[in-house]
Amino acid sequence: MTSLRIEKHPVLNFPERKTVKFYFEGKKYQGFEGEPIAAALHAAGIKTLRHSPQKNRARGFFCAIGRCSSCIMEVDGQINTMTCITPLKEGMQVKMQKGHGHIKP
Amino acid sequence: MLKNDGIITPEELTPVLPPLARLEKGPVAIIECLQDIPCDPCVSACPTKAIKMKEGITDKPLLDFAACTGCGLCIPKCPGLAIFVINMKHTAGMATVSMSHELLPVPEKGQEVTALDRAGKVVGKVKVVRVINPPAYDRTAVVTVEVPADQVNNIRAIRV
Amino acid sequence: MSRNTEVFVIGGGPAGLSAAHVAAKLGAKTLLVDDSARVGGQLIKQTHRFFGSSNRDAGIRGITIADKLQQDISEVADRLTVLENTAAVGFYHNKEAGILSQNAYERVTYQAAIVCTGATENSLTFENNDLPGIYGAGGVQTLMNVHGIKPGQKILMVGSGNIGLIVSYQLIQAGVEVVGLVEGMPTIGGYLVHASKIRRLGVPIHTSHTILKALGTEGVEGAVLCRVDEKFQPVPNTEFEIKCDCICLAVGLTPLIDLFQQAQCRMVHVGELGGLVPLHDSSMRTTNPDIFVAGDASGIEEATTAILAGRIAGARAYETIHGKSADADAIVAEAREELRTLRSGSTGERIRWGRERVLKEAGEC
Ligand SMILES: Cc1cc2nc3c(=O)[nH]c(=O)nc-3n(C[C@H](O)[C@H](O)[C@H](O)COP(=O)(O)OP(=O)(O)OC[C@H]3O[C@@H](n4cnc5c(N)ncnc54)[C@H](O)[C@@H]3O)c2cc1C
Ligand code: SF4
Ligand code: SF4
Ligand code: FES
Numbered sequence: 001m002t003s004l005r006i007e008k009h010p011v012l013n014f015p016e017r018k019t020v021k022f023y024f025e026g027k028k029y030q031g032f033e034g035e036p037i038a039a040a041l042h043a044a045g046i047k048t049l050r051h052s053p054q055k056n057r058a059r060g061f062f063c064a065i066g067r068c069s070s071c072i073m074e075v076d077g078q079i080n081t082m083t084c085i086t087p088l089k090e091g092m093q094v095k096m097q098k099g100h101g102h103i104k105p
Numbered sequence: 106m107l108k109n110d111g112i113i114t115p116e117e118l119t120p121v122l123p124p125l126a127r128l129e130k131g132p133v134a135i136i137e138c139l140q141d142i143p144c145d146p147c148v149s150a151c152p153t154k155a156i157k158m159k160e161g162i163t164d165k166p167l168l169d170f171a172a173c174t175g176c177g178l179c180i181p182k183c184p185g186l187a188i189f190v191i192n193m194k195h196t197a198g199m200a201t202v203s204m205s206h207e208l209l210p211v212p213e214k215g216q217e218v219t220a221l222d223r224a225g226k227v228v229g230k231v232k233v234v235r236v237i238n239p240p241a242y243d244r245t246a247v248v249t250v251e252v253p254a255d256q257v258n259n260i261r262a263i264r265v
Numbered sequence: 266m267s268r269n270t271e272v273f274v275i276g277g278g279p280a281g282l283s284a285a286h287v288a289a290k291l292g293a294k295t296l297l298v299d300d301s302a303r304v305g306g307q308l309i310k311q312t313h314r315f316f317g318s319s320n321r322d323a324g325i326r327g328i329t330i331a332d333k334l335q336q337d338i339s340e341v342a343d344r345l346t347v348l349e350n351t352a353a354v355g356f357y358h359n360k361e362a363g364i365l366s367q368n369a370y371e372r373v374t375y376q377a378a379i380v381c382t383g384a385t386e387n388s389l390t391f392e393n394n395d396l397p398g399i400y401g402a403g404g405v406q407t408l409m410n411v412h413g414i415k416p417g418q419k420i421l422m423v424g425s426g427n428i429g430l431i432v433s434y435q436l437i438q439a440g441v442e443v444v445g446l447v448e449g450m451p452t453i454g455g456y457l458v459h460a461s462k463i464r465r466l467g468v469p470i471h472t473s474h475t476i477l478k479a480l481g482t483e484g485v486e487g488a489v490l491c492r493v494d495e496k497f498q499p500v501p502n503t504e505f506e507i508k509c510d511c512i513c514l515a516v517g518l519t520p521l522i523d524l525f526q527q528a529q530c531r532m533v534h535v536g537e538l539g540g541l542v543p544l545h546d547s548s549m550r551t552t553n554p555d556i557f558v559a560g561d562a563s564g565i566e567e568a569t570t571a572i573l574a575g576r577i578a579g580a581r582a583y584e585t586i587h588g589k590s591a592d593a594d595a596i597v598a599e600a601r602e603e604l605r606t607l608r609s610g611s612t613g614e615r616i617r618w619g620r621e622r623v624l625k626e627a628g629e630c
Binding site for chain 3: 222
């Protein structure tokens with residue numbers, strides 16, 4: 001699959017950013033530091049971010065601005081994190097949350 | 106029809122076409138903006154004040170064909186990319202069309218590109234005769250292509 | 266912690282930036298909060314040249330207008346504080362509000378508040394509309410124009426309003442193939458110049474059509490479209506399949522109004538303005554006398570009108586604190602005249618009706 005990152009754009013310039021590694025379901029990926037986690041996952045070809053608690057239907061992001069909660073995941077143990085507005089950091093552990101997720105004691 | 110599929114029909118175009126006598130005199134603008142919308146950058150873009158709105162900003166632009174010099178300065182200012190300059194006095198049998206181009210790659214002078222009509226259908230290969238893309242145009246290049254004279258009001262985009 | 270300000274502006278789109286600029290310039294101590302990482306609102310996602318009045322920056326790109334407005338507010342930095350990544354979460358009585366940033370909660374005491382929260386996107390019901398790969402137009406723009414990532418390789422656009430048309434064009438600029446645009450109405454909703462612009466780049470515009478369902482299980486693989494009759498009912502045996510890996514919904518906006526409801530402003534439903542809006546007078550003051558409104562939150566319109574209404578609200582909010590001012594009056598008079606001409610003509614008709622209704626109802630209460 002060709003990358004979804006925009007290399008060249010007639011109007012916009014996307015400045016060089018620092019590459020960081022992170023983990024999705026234990027597997028290693030790369031993204032840009034500070035971009036939303038959901039954006040880094042999308043660029044890596046991952047569109048399913050969770051499954052709905054009741055009917056187990058696949059869900060991706062929808063609004064991308066922290067309004068709809070479609071993108072919630074478990075990030076470094078914190079459930080219900082809106083990944084579309086949470087900046088990516090080096091070494092982050094990102095997981096699909098099961099059902100409503102479990103709050104760590 | 107324009108309002109159903111985005112394609113201007115020849116009948117819809119007629120009112121904004123320059124008269125034949127004006128075409129004889131060289132380059133002139135065609136403003137394909139046929140709906141009353143609250144928009145007016147074309148008016149202030151024209152150095153000869155050839156573009157007017159009847160009453161105000163929500164009217165359609167009206168071009169004074171006699172006052173228009175065909176300079177093309179209005180082309181990159183139009184948010185609707187609706188202004189074209191045609192020159193029927195290019196060479197025998199050939200005319201030119203100038204239009205906005207905001208996609209990559211921007212072609213170079215002399216390059217062959219694919220000409221498209223108002224529906225995006227391929228018309229054929231045409232040659233680029235001029236590309237203007239100064240900082241003042243802010244990333245909207247104005248590309249002029251050489252086309253068969255009978256295609257001058259059919260070709261409205263290019264694919265590089 | 267708590268903060269104290271005279272004018273409290275919520276939302277940093279064109280309306281909020283203009284309101285804050287005017288209030289601070291006239292002399293009010295002003296605080297502006299915006300819940301996103303950068304002020305500018307919709308403008309920071311708009312790569313196209315704006316239609317509108319060249320007096321108010323039309324003809325230049327949305328991103329450039331955002332820079333200009335930001336430049337304006339930096340000139341009044343001594344009186345204006347801007348907090349990004351900070352959401353206003355509610356009003357208390359006694360001119361107090363709560364704001365939330367990262368994980369800190371603070372109270373703000375103000376004398377006049379101007380709410381410019383913009384709008385939220387509508388969704389559409391069809392089979393499988395929850396599949397990954399189905400995005401709101403705003404989501405697509407954020408991903409593509411802010412973060413530099415394409416939503417997919419082949420996209421289907423639903424909705425032919427200006428947003429659907431303009432985002433289609435932006436997708437083409439980003440290198441995405443727009444496989445088609447679907448519209449239930451028999452005619453294109455947005456400005457026809459924007460429609461012609463994508464049509465001549467080869468995007469088929471299917472008016473009188475709808476999307477029946479999205480195909481795929483873990484993600485979008487295509488869509489089934491069909492023709493609809495005058496009553497928007499699917500016409501049998503007209504279904505066809507279109508291949509795509511994502512679908513963009515551009516089916517309208519609704520004013521974002523939770524804060525007004527919470528502040529007990531009287532609301533009115535005006536279809537022409539996008540739904541429920543706070544009643545307000547021509548000074549943009551709501552039925553809660555300390556709270557003003559401007560921009561899409563007062564009814565879905567455009568950046569130019571949002572800027573002008575923001576200027577009116579900023580000037581009047583200043584006056585409620587510092588008393589009558591000839592400078593404020595001049596700003597209001599100029600903005601009103603510009604608004605009047607912008608809303609004249611046939612395309613402004615719906616907005617005009619809607620705005621008149623709000624004013625009429627406001628007069629009665
Ligand atoms: C694709 C597209 C193309 C457009 N093209 C044009 C055009 O060519 N010409 C034109 O004139 N108009 C155009 N518009 C319309 C124009 O962008 C909007 O009308 C305008 O941005 C509205 O301004 P606003 O300030 O009311 O809201 P917005 O720009 O939406 O800004 C609202 C701001 O408030 C923030 N906010 C919301 N709630 C809170 C809260 N509780 N606390 C803190 N902050 C909050 C939001 O994050 C946002 O930054 C276009 C719109 C779109 C989507
Ligand atoms: S081509 Fe030049 S003279 Fe003619 S309308 Fe445009 S700007 Fe004016
Ligand atoms: S600038 Fe373009 S879209 Fe705007 S009124 Fe003039 S011709 Fe029409
Ligand atoms: S996608 Fe809507 S909150 Fe993240």
